Amino acid sequence: MINRLDILAAPEPDGATSGVWPTTLRRLDSGEFSVGGVPVGELVAEFGTPLYVLDEAEFARRARVWKAAMGEAFADLAETDVYYAGKAFLCIAVARTAAMEGLGVDTCTEGELATALAAGVPGSRIGLHGNNKSRAEISLALDHGIGHLVVDSLPELALVDSIAAERGVVADVMLRVTTGVHAGGHEHIATAHEDQKFGLSIADGAARRAVERAVGAEHVRLTGLHSHIGSQILAVAGFRAAAEAVLRLRAEAVRELGIEIPEVDFGGGYGVRYTVLDSIPPSPAEFASILAEAAAANVEETGVPAPRVSIEPGRSIVGPAGMTLYTVGTIKTVEAEDGPRRYVSVDGGMSDNPRPILYGADYTAALASRAPSEGVRTRIVGKHCESGDIVVRSVSLPADLAAGDILAVPATGAYGRSMASNYNHVPRPGVVAVRDGRARWIVRRETVADILALDAGYGK
Template sequence: MYLHGTSRINEFGRLEIGGCDTLALAERFGTPLYVYDEELIRRRCREYVDAFRGSGFEFQVAYASKAFCTMAMCRIADEEGLSLDVVSDGELYTALRAGFPPERIHFHGNNKTPEEIEMAIDAKIGCFVIDNFTELRLVNAIAESRGVKVKALFRLTPGVSAHTHEYISTGQTDSKFGFDIGNGAAMAVIEEAAGLSSIEVLGVHSHIGSQIFEVEGFRLAADKVASFAADVRDRLGLVFSVINLGGGFGIRYVEGDKPLPAGTYVRAITDAVREQFTKRSYPLPQIWIEPGRSIVGDAGTTLYTVGSIKDIPGVRKYVSVDGGMTDNPRPALYDAVYEAMLANRANEEASEVVSIAGKCCESGDMLIWDLPLPSPNAGDLLAVSCTGAYNYSMASNYNRIRRPAVVFVRDGQADLVVKRETYEDVAGNDVIPERLRKKEVHQA
């Protein structure tokens, strides 16, 4: 397993993260356990902010909270000067409860409910990212009823397809998200929005996908967005002050993944925006971006305890752990791949190839196929790296399995930021109707 951030093998031959021995973490907090390297999270935040400084652009780096949203993470984003991208009332509530400044919150989503819109307007968030005509009219009506004017970006589908999994590619024409430039929907929505009394058009938003390892897609998107902005200016006399080019910057999950440094992505975006807008004699806009996975993804490690082992001679050796698709659905959803090690035997050489199975009653509940490991034993501690994004946030209670705890580690200190669910948490919202309650039997 590739060691990054503050991870190291300590003098006891065990994996250590943030100065904390993972075996001690497992004994203290139990497993499965999400462990986050706080120092690495903060470093990733600063890499984006520092890359923009000196670029000549006003900017916002908005953390895409869908990747991993807890109150503690919102606090870190605020302390590091980031804005926040939310896509639901739950994420918005989490941010507000954490004390995140509402004026730096951007509300995304392709089907915002009236209740979510009301909640966001009442909280005085920074802007909406409008995704369709229905939403535009609903936001305007609710804002008008409250006597306020809300700021908005408009999500475009620029016709740029990122080289990524089809489920996380979003910039192509055939997408549930946004207004298509090519078929005229984008121009039509800006024209309509410009005439509404309670909408202030800031600019447009473009997001081409996730887990992207190259910059050409962002250059193409900047060209398309600049061309569209110039068309809007020439036709409607409206000049955008903000261009949001989204996120999707990739991380290393396994050997062969080659993500670019944050500064490389940022330089490519700022250079492309400067070139494309300047050649159209267009005032340079603010640039906003939305990294999520690339801030928290490689900062997360999940710890599991090895349980049953099934060896099928000449076929495969299954090593089961006390978690699985309930705490990491990505292998089942996207064929995602990971690296791992025995954290309690980190110096031992691999002696066989095994496959890591989850405990859910699903044949597809496999975390890692064909993983080289020292011969594992029941009770060993397995550490799966780069599980910081879309693991906790997509976790479920399938099979009524309790969701794990989350800890932040830094400088030898481990802080609980999400408690492990209890049995009461799992069944606490259940209601038994009166007709199904057990009747007392009265004997004469």
């Protein structure tokens, strides 16, 4: 069988944007993994398992790769911005690192927005999305001068206008438009086809009507158009088609209404690899180039100057910068239809990474605490009361794997902690940042006491 392990000992030629593991990962002479200069044994001894580990240098480097790619692709055409999509994983430390690397921070709830603000990110460098923003969220955005307040519908446009009027301010807004481009790795993460909850359709005229209403609103200033076509996208064609549609709408509105629409945001959704069997995604430079080509073609065709251009990568920055460490528990072998299969249970599961059960997402794993030996077919499962609680569906792991061994699952930096739950009353793991041989909590581990503290009946 194929062993999916893909340990990278050095950055890849394309700028290390397509690797499965953090590029600081090393297997020491003892066979033990080290990441960010910290041996996993030290991490487990100090912080326990399950444990999310974020390589801060890897995160920062990937952020720089995206910023440089956009700057170079649009050098002779337009100014660019990169906003880190906080929904992939957000905490104060991550928001600060993104800002230090020159990125803005994109948010989609009051909690994410409050986190970015608590990190000291200026409101002008923050975005706020959402198809059903509350009055509290819109008010918070207006009070802090959020630069990308992305309006998702005509009723929301009216709501923003009314709240801005109450405050005696003019709200700068972008309109999220739906291009009809269907892209993404799963139906539930494709967001630009017509039959779904997000955005204003270009095809049925809702987007154009929203532009006209925004221009006519007394307390709204239209600053841009926004498009997002999905998530975990591994091809450039969809981005090119969506960019063309948004730029065409902008040019038509600028010429026919005599207005300015100074910015276009092409969203995020740039995919990563989870196993070495996955397709290698286009590099940030390839994605940026296809957007620049679309913008240049639109300028040539319409004569309308190019807008300021922004994008929102999240997973492609933080995903491969993170991994999860587990301790092996129960091991047993069963007779499957296609032969013996070993089940290895770990001390986490679907509560710390629901993507396998939600989307059928596939991951790999490696023995991290000692040198590997000849492998056998293994399924890694969690401790939850669900037969679908699968961490890694199939991977080759050493035949002598034993209780107490440490396994590492890569590419969990995105959507692991951010989608984690307390299913079965399991506390969520904490997040440790590693860098230059040092480790520290950036999100502390939950405890059973934390869970009980929310129970109104506790102690009564």
